[in-house]
Amino acid sequence: MSTRVLIVDDHAMFRAGVRAELSAAPTVEVVAEAEDVDTAVAAIAAHHPEVVLLDVHLPGGGGAEVMRRIGPSATRFLALSVSDAAEDVIGTIRAGARGYVTKTITGPELADAIGRVAGGDAVFSPRLAGFVLDAFAGTIEVAAVDEDLDRLTEREREVMRLIARGYSYKEVAGELFISVKTVETHMSAVLRKLQLSSRHELTRWASDRRLL
Amino acid sequence: MIPIPYAARACHDGDTMTSAATTPPPGSAPAYEPRRAFREPDAGFLGGVAAGLATHLGWPVMWIRVALVALTVANGAGVLLYAALWLWLPTLPVEEPAPGLAAAERSGRRTTRRGLADIGPGVALAALAVGALFVAQLVLGTGLVLWVLVLGLGGVALIWRQADESSRERWRDSTGRLDPVRALVGDGGWAAWSRIVVGVLMLVTALVLFALRSGRLSLAVDVLVATGLGLVGVLLVAGPWLLRLFHDLGEERAQRVRSQERADVAAHLHDSVLQTLALIQKNSADPAQVARLARAQERDLRSWLFEDAGPSGSLSAALATLAAEVEADHNVTVEVVTVGDLVLDDRTQPVLLATREAVVNAAKHAGAGRVDVYAEASPTRLEVFVKDRGRGFDIEAVAADRHGVRGSIKDRMERHGGTARVMSRPGEGTEVVLQMPLEEKA
Known part of the structure; x- marks a missing residue:
């Protein structure tokens, strides 16, 4: 069974790129995309993805705000950001993300990371x-x-x-x-x-x- | 001495200024708005009044200048007209260039032309003015009044001119805080000071001449003292108001500085990214080159947007620089992770040099796309790990006289009291471990 994934990023181009890269991985299925905090919260409620690929800088309060609004749930968050500023990384992890990877990560590595997060690991x-x-x-x-x-x-x-x-x-x-x-x-x-x-x-x- | 105020326009490029280029007020709405006249201090000799009028009326600027000089003969009407226009006409608003251009200008990567390119018309007009002065002398007689007037007007004109200059500089410069002296002389310089000093001297001379008209010295002194007291009184009354004005100016300028910083940010992004995009288009047939360019750009933007590399001279900053250089030269990705930080000194500098050697070796020989550098600085020791997943090599098989690893890494570290270990096996990549004990500072 493949892992159901939601991509949250405010850049359509980047979402398309991630979707294309993940489509090569048999273990991952992208179920939806969202572009800001509100649509992300709605999409999580509608699709119940196992893993949310979450951009750290998002219109409406950022990735941390999404995790705060969702609260405790079975959905796991993997932060995916261009920023590797310490404040962003630590802040997102402390808000509840199970991991933090930067956007330069390769497709296979990302699929691997998604699988690991879905399995409950960091x-x-x-x-x-x-x-x-x-x-x-x-x-x-x-x-x-x-x-x-x-x-x-x-x-x-x-x-x-x-x-x-x-x-x-x-x-x-x-x-x-x-x-x-x-x-x-x-x-x-x-x-x-x-x-x-x-x-x-x-x-x-x-x-x-x-x-x- | 220039007896009569007039303005002349520098002809930068032929006579194009006669083409009646009307300057619409900035931000003009579609609704009808009357055309307004402006002073053009950049284009004029004195206050830019004539240049502004020429633009407004669509006449050649020389006509207006000649007319003003000629009018002066008629009881000084030209001078009065000029002075009144100088006071009441607003200066031409400085057009805000695009953020990128403005930022480039501020950082000195772009130049703008300013000042007078041609003084020919000025000389001609000065000659004409001297002539007009003689005519006026003939008409009015060689009375003292004329010279008092000429001196006084000249002094006022010079000081007004300086005020224009410094107000312009105030808009342009964005450093330092505003103080009254700066407000008066702008960036200083002999031109500013001499304008003020000569202007004031001319005014005082005019005053003295006027006071001496009666022929009695005591009366002259009285007049001077009375004038001085009057000035002090005016200062006392207007002082608080002036101070507040300066304060407001400072605030306004602070705001300006902030917006300039924003423009600089935008410009930095545009500049570097546009350059890289251009290069990528040129090299689109060469994937390796494209990847290298993109990576260099990414590193640049990333460091600029998200992380301040440590202070210059620190380990983290030095490693970041090292990584960028190796990436540019060898087309590999160098990932640097630093824990703790320290200021490089004689003891830690060799570690950095050995690290560079190790990273370059990995980039050159390993055949891997990526090199990981991990540095950990604690108060007692500095450790650096350089790892790649390349082809690796058999350490035993490397000839003892090979220079690279032995000379520049192992010997260097041991000479300075540290250790270096190289771990590698064919097909399993290489890891170099550098350790340097540090004395704890008491």
């Missing part, structure tokens, strides 16, 4: 992994007042570092002598920490990190 690009490491850096030494959520385990850090170095999931698994499934578990845990971490500095981190 998708980290090297850049996103770098942001995560940066955001959680420094908290390792800090006394663990705020429990485990504010820290990555040593293993999670290693996984993130390998992802940031450009390793595929399979290569990460091979390097750390663990199964691919375990890698995916680690990544989901990292994503959860990123979304749930009570450190309110985390969101501010993105804008502050340039002031190093």
Whole structure:
């Protein structure tokens, strides 16, 4: 069974391009397109896609607003944006996206990422992994007042570092002598920490990190 | 000394100004609007009154100038007319060029022609004016009044001219805050200052001459003191109002600066993207070249729109530059991820050089379309990983005297107290790991 996908982007040209690329992938079926927050919310209600490819910059409040209006649901969001600004990436992940890829991603890679998100896993690009490491850096030494959520385990850090170095999931698994499934578990845990971490500095981190 | 105010138009390109080019007011509605006259300070010698009139009436500008000079003989009517028009005619509104052009102009990538191209008519008119002065002297007698008038009018004209100049500069410049001195002299320069100084001197001389007319020195001093006191009084009364005026001007200018910034943004986008699109069209038969161009453009826009590379001299900025250069030279994609940042110094510079060598090697020999660079800077050490998925090689098989890896990467790192490891197997790509311990700063 193929994954039912909704494409949300305000550029018709880009939607057409993604649709064409995904049509080559047998595992993905594009059920609808939407161009702004309102049409996206309506389309999600009408089609119940499994995965929404969500542009971060959207008329009507952006991708985060779509996820806020949908609320908890079975639909999973994969952010797909030209922007790789830290604020956008972290903001979207914290709003509930299961992954963040930039628009330069190739068709097969995108289909692969969609499949993974549909299966409940997280998708980290090297850049996103770098942001995560940066955001959680420094908290390792800090006394663990705020429990485990504010820290990555040593293993999670290693996984993130390998992802940031450009390793595929399979290569990460091979390097750390663990199964691919375990890698995916680690990544989901990292994503959860990123979304749930009570450190309110985390969101501010993105804008502050340039002031190093 | 120029005794009589007049304006002359610089003939840039022949006599085209006689073609009765009427300037409609900007934004004219379809409904009837009376044609309005403007001063054209850019086209004139003095205030641009004659040039503006010529445009408005559709006459050659020289006729008007001659007429004004001639009218001066008739009890100075020409001068009065000119002065009145100078005061009451609005200057020709500066036409806003397209955002791209304006931005290019501001950043010095475009030039506009300004100023007088031909002083011939000026000389002719000056001669004519001197002649008119002699005629007037004959008519009015060689009284002191004439010289007082001439001096005073000349001084006023010079100062008015400077006011035009500085107001124009005020519109154009967008830096610094507005202060009264700048408002008066614009960007300064000898021309501005000398106009003001000579103008004021001429006025004072006229005043002194006028006061001395009675022949008594004490009376002259009295007149001067009275004039000075009057000026101070006017300043006191009008001071607060003037200050507020300056303040408003500053606000207005701040707004202008903002809109200029927006225009610069638009121009940057248009400029670089248009160039790349043109290049892509030219190279459309060569897919590799097209991909390279598109990638370079993407990197440019991306960095410009979304991320400030760290401050110059920082590791992240240096890596971004490195990636852009290698991409341009070798037609590969270089993905850089940086965690933490530091300012490059003698200790970390070798790491950057080794990184460059590793990235170039990967781009040249690996045959992969993409190279991943990951740099992590912590207070205690700097690590850089360069990875590709290319054809890889057998490390043992590489001759020991081969220069590349050994000399420029391993030896360089070890010389500076770091380490370099190369991991590769045929068919499985290559990864270079560079590590440099850093002393923690106390």
